Amino acid sequence: FISDTGDNPTAGGAGDVTWGLTRLLERPEFQKEDGPTVIYASVPGPAAIETAVAAGVGATVTVTAGAAVDDRHAGPVTLTGVVHAIRHGDRDAETEVVVRVGSVYAILTKLRKPYHHEHDFTDLSLDPR
Numbered sequence: 001f002i003s004d005t006g007d008n009p010t011a012g013g014a015g016d017v018t019w020g021l022t023r024l025l026e027r028p029e030f031q032k033e034d035g036p037t038v039i040y041a042s043v044p045g046p047a048a049i050e051t052a053v054a055a056g057v058g059a060t061v062t063v064t065a066g067a068a069v070d071d072r073h074a075g076p077v078t079l080t081g082v083v084h085a086i087r088h089g090d091r092d093a094e095t096e097v098v099v100r101v102g103s104v105y106a107i108l109t110k111l112r113k114p115y116h117h118e119h120d121f122t123d124l125s126l127d128p129r
Contacts, residue, residue: 016043016044016065016066016067016068016069016112017066017067017073017074018043018065018066018067018071018074018075018076018077019073019074020040021040021043021066021077021104021106022074022077024038024040024104025077025079025101025102025104029103030102030103030104031102031103032102032103033100033102033103034103035102035103036103037103037105038103038104038105039105039107039121039126039128040104040105040106040107041107041115041120041121042093042096042106042107042108042109042112042113042115043065043066043077043106043107043108043109044065044066044068044093044108044109044110044111044112044113045063045064045065045066045076045108045109046110046111047063047064047065048063048064048065048079048097048099048108049095049096049097049108049109049110051063052083052086052097052099052108053086053095053097055083056083056086057083057084057085057086058082058083059082059083060080060081060082060083061079061080061081061082061083061099062078062079062080063078063079063099063108064076064077064078064079065077065079065108079099079101079106080101081099081100081101081102081106082099082100083097083098083099084098084099084100084105084124084125084126085097085098085124085125085126086098087123087124090109090113092109092111092112092113092114093109093110093111093112093113094109094110094111095109095110096108096109096110096113096124097109098124098125098126105126107124107126
C-alpha cells in the first residue's frame with residue numbers, strides 16, 4: 001500500500017497529481033494484464049469520465065486525466081485501457097470510472113475524491129486486499 005499523502009484533497013493537496021500513476025504505467029512488470037495488481041486512486045478527469053461512460057464497461061478507451069490543478073512534476077496522463085467499472089452517485093466524485101491498463105486499475109473521477117474506506121474500492125468491483 002502506497003499513499004501520496006501530499007496530494008490528499010482533504011488536506012489541501014491538489015488531488016490530481018499524475019506523477020505516481022505515470023511512473024507505475026512505465027514499469028514493465030505492470031504492462032501485462034497478468035502482472036501484479038495495482039489499484040491507483042485517483043485522478044480527476046471529467047472529459048475522461050464522459051468518454052468512458054459513453055463507451056461502457058468492457059470497452060477499450062483512450063482518455064486523458066489529471067494535472068489540471070498541479071502539473072509541476074507530471075502533466076496530464078493518457079491511458080489506453082479497458083473500462084472495468086462505472087459508478088454514478090458518489091457524494092464526492094459524482095461519477096467514478098476504473099480503467100485497467102495492463103495490471104494497473106486506475107480510478108478516474110469527475111470531481112476530486114479522497115479514498116479512505118474499503119468500500120470505496122469494493123463499490124468499484126476492486127479488491128484492495
